[in-house]
Amino acid sequence: MSDKSITRRDFLVKTAQxxxxxxxxxxxxxxxxxxxxxxxxxxxxxxxALAEMDFxxxxxxxxxxxxxxxxxxxxxxxxxxxxxxxxxxxxxxTGACIMCPDIPCLIACPTGALAPELKDIxxxxxxxxxxxxxxxxxxxxLRCEVCHRDCPLKGKAITLETDPRGLxxxxxxxxxxxxxxxxxxxxxxxxxxxxxAAIRILPPALVQGKIGDHYRLGWTFxxxxxxxxxxxxxxxxxxxxxxxxxxxxxxxxxGGGL
Amino acid sequence: xxxxxxxxxSKLVSxxxxxxxxxxxxxxxxRLSQFGILLLFFGTAHWAWEWPAKTPLLTGNxxxxxxxxxxxxxxxxxxxxxxxxxxVLQQKVILGAAIVxxxxxxxxxxxxxxxxxxxxxxxxxxxxxRARLPIPAMFVVSRNIRYFVLAASLVLSALTGLAAFxxxxxxxMMHREIIFGLGAGAxxxxxxxxxxxxxxKNGWCGHLCPLGGFWSLVGRTALxxxxxxxxxxxxxxxxxxxCPEPQVLNLKRLEETGFVTSGECSxxxxxxxxxxxxxxxxxxxxxxxxxGAEGSISSVRRTK
Ligand code: SF4
Ligand code: SF4
Ligand code: SF4
Ligand code: SF4
Ligand code: SF4
Numbered sequence: 001m002s003d004k005s006i007t008r009r010d011f012l013v014k015t016a017q018x019x020x021x022x023x024x025x026x027x028x029x030x031x032x033x034x035x036x037x038x039x040x041x042x043x044x045x046x047x048x049a050l051a052e053m054d055f056x057x058x059x060x061x062x063x064x065x066x067x068x069x070x071x072x073x074x075x076x077x078x079x080x081x082x083x084x085x086x087x088x089x090x091x092x093x094t095g096a097c098i099m100c101p102d103i104p105c106l107i108a109c110p111t112g113a114l115a116p117e118l119k120d121i122x123x124x125x126x127x128x129x130x131x132x133x134x135x136x137x138x139x140x141x142l143r144c145e146v147c148h149r150d151c152p153l154k155g156k157a158i159t160l161e162t163d164p165r166g167l168x169x170x171x172x173x174x175x176x177x178x179x180x181x182x183x184x185x186x187x188x189x190x191x192x193x194x195x196x197a198a199i200r201i202l203p204p205a206l207v208q209g210k211i212g213d214h215y216r217l218g219w220t221f222x223x224x225x226x227x228x229x230x231x232x233x234x235x236x237x238x239x240x241x242x243x244x245x246x247x248x249x250x251x252x253x254x255g256g257g258l
Numbered sequence: 259x260x261x262x263x264x265x266x267x268s269k270l271v272s273x274x275x276x277x278x279x280x281x282x283x284x285x286x287x288x289r290l291s292q293f294g295i296l297l298l299f300f301g302t303a304h305w306a307w308e309w310p311a312k313t314p315l316l317t318g319n320x321x322x323x324x325x326x327x328x329x330x331x332x333x334x335x336x337x338x339x340x341x342x343x344x345x346v347l348q349q350k351v352i353l354g355a356a357i358v359x360x361x362x363x364x365x366x367x368x369x370x371x372x373x374x375x376x377x378x379x380x381x382x383x384x385x386x387x388r389a390r391l392p393i394p395a396m397f398v399v400s401r402n403i404r405y406f407v408l409a410a411s412l413v414l415s416a417l418t419g420l421a422a423f424x425x426x427x428x429x430x431m432m433h434r435e436i437i438f439g440l441g442a443g444a445x446x447x448x449x450x451x452x453x454x455x456x457x458x459k460n461g462w463c464g465h466l467c468p469l470g471g472f473w474s475l476v477g478r479t480a481l482x483x484x485x486x487x488x489x490x491x492x493x494x495x496x497x498x499x500x501c502p503e504p505q506v507l508n509l510k511r512l513e514e515t516g517f518v519t520s521g522e523c524s525x526x527x528x529x530x531x532x533x534x535x536x537x538x539x540x541x542x543x544x545x546x547x548x549x550g551a552e553g554s555i556s557s558v559r560r561t562k
Contacts (some may be wrong), residue, residue, distance in 0.1 A: 029419065029426070036426070078443065086425075
């Protein structure tokens with residue numbers, strides 16, 4: 001075997017070794033990066049943040065949003081915290097977004113990870129408030145409604161539904177969140193007096209379902225009524241009465257049961 | 259025993275205390291610069307330092323920042339990765355990257371390493387300790403690995419859609435966690451420290467760090483360089499002994515060029531105060547010829 005062929009084989013082996021090292025290393029590295037970015041999907045972002053993966057791509061991890069936040073609620077995820085490393089997030093229970101009208105965090109962001117298209121803080125969607133109705137004081141029949149009172153968009157983002165006969169004779173005021181308005185600021189979560197907040201902010205993608213386009217909600221105004229789903233022309237049947245007493249709700253509300 | 263190089267060496271070891279301390283001047287300045295930068299960030303973040311009035315002094319961190327509320331700065335390597343990941347960047351951060359890139363093009367890319375990067379303090383400490391402990395070399399690795407890691411950062415950014423190095427960078431971890439609160443980044447730094455101390459001399463900064471590689475490439479045309487005077491050099495080798503990138507002090511090559519050309523030199527200023535003959539000094543590249551340090555063709559080389 002000539003020297004030349006030895007060096008050539010050497011070269012080929014070396015190249016193969018180098019290439020496999022590079023590929024293995026690269027795969028490992030890519031895996032690490034993706035794991036980091038996926039870390040925990042519950043991170044709540046400052047207002048205007050792009051969709052999670054786009055946000056992770058765009059954010060340069062500079063913390064200028066953190067510097068700009070007047071109530072100082074934003075944090076950069078430290079290493080090893082199971083949060084996407086170096087990116088800003090907030091935890092409403094300890095520090096809720098006060099929805100600054102001028103959105104200083106977004107103004108400070110140099111990359112566009114917090115998209116400058118957001119001009120009105122009321123249009124921010126940092127998350128969505130979700131009520132644990134099993135542990136909400138108001139749903140249990142106590143008078144709390146703290147979340148409703150503190151919500152910057154009360155009457156829109158949180159409404160109270162009264163149920164006059166929720167518990168025997170005792171009226172119940174049930175807070176309800178409306179996703180059309182809730183910004184996910186977390187003021188409700190911060191204010192909720194239960195030991196563990198009964199109202200919590202989650203990324204909308206984690207809690208919101210989608211019914212699918214094929215459903216026709218014939219009774220809503222914006223849906224065209226089709227041939228086979230026309231409301232009946234007939235008058236509805238008269239309310240049932242029994243023994244001279246008014247039916248259902250009216251009966252109870254009039255105190256007829258007593 | 260009496261070669262010029264030996265004389266140089268004895269000159270060096272018999273220096274008076276004052277001269278010894280004076281030779282640390284650049285190290286002191288570098289630490290002031292490195293700490294000072296972190297302090298400005300920290301003070302702005304935690305003590306609301308303002309200048310001019312009502313304007314935060316220096317917000318952000320070494321990835322991207324804003325000085326005096328109007329001068330944007332950004333790490334061009336991070337911006338390049340984000341660009342490759344497919345995100346359309348805003349003007350502000352691009353301008354910031356251009357400003358920083360322009361600055362280091364002038365003063366030397368790896369001036370970032372020696373004068374700004376906080377990890378440098380950790381690796382310098384490891385290097386300093388290692389020089390004083392009997393730790394044998396485990397293996398020799400090419401210093402060009404960093405350029406492969408650099409290329410891999412860029413390729414992986416494009417493939418994963420995430421700025422690949424920024425998601426694992428110990429440099430980012432360190433300055434972020436000093437300015438914005440502690441996490442497990444200290445573990446990564448401990449790993450680097452031990453790696454440099456026990457496994458590979460100047461392992462991280464001299465072989466692996468892709469950011470250092472990036473700044474090495476940027477530094478090739480720098481204005482501020484170490485000038486070399488071949489007429490006084492005795493080839494004692496003291497300079498290469500303290501240089502964390504000794505390959506840049508290839509004396510044969512220096513005799514031809516008259517100054518350190520490699521971008522891998524970080525202008526750290528370890529070599530020049532130590533040179534017993536005063537053959538090395540910082541200078542501006544256009545003035546180097548005027549100062550008579552250019553290698554002339556007819557020169558007789560001291561080394562073969
Ligand atoms: S809107 Fe205001 S309170 Fe909310 S995150 Fe931004 S700066 Fe902070
Ligand atoms: S200011 Fe923008 S780029 Fe900087 S950390 Fe906040 S979101 Fe990320
Ligand atoms: S998060 Fe809570 S307080 Fe904020 S808008 Fe939504 S419901 Fe209101
Ligand atoms: S503050 Fe908490 S307990 Fe009170 S009504 Fe709201 S969710 Fe229920
Ligand atoms: S090589 Fe990397 S870690 Fe070392 S000083 Fe330079 S940028 Fe910092």
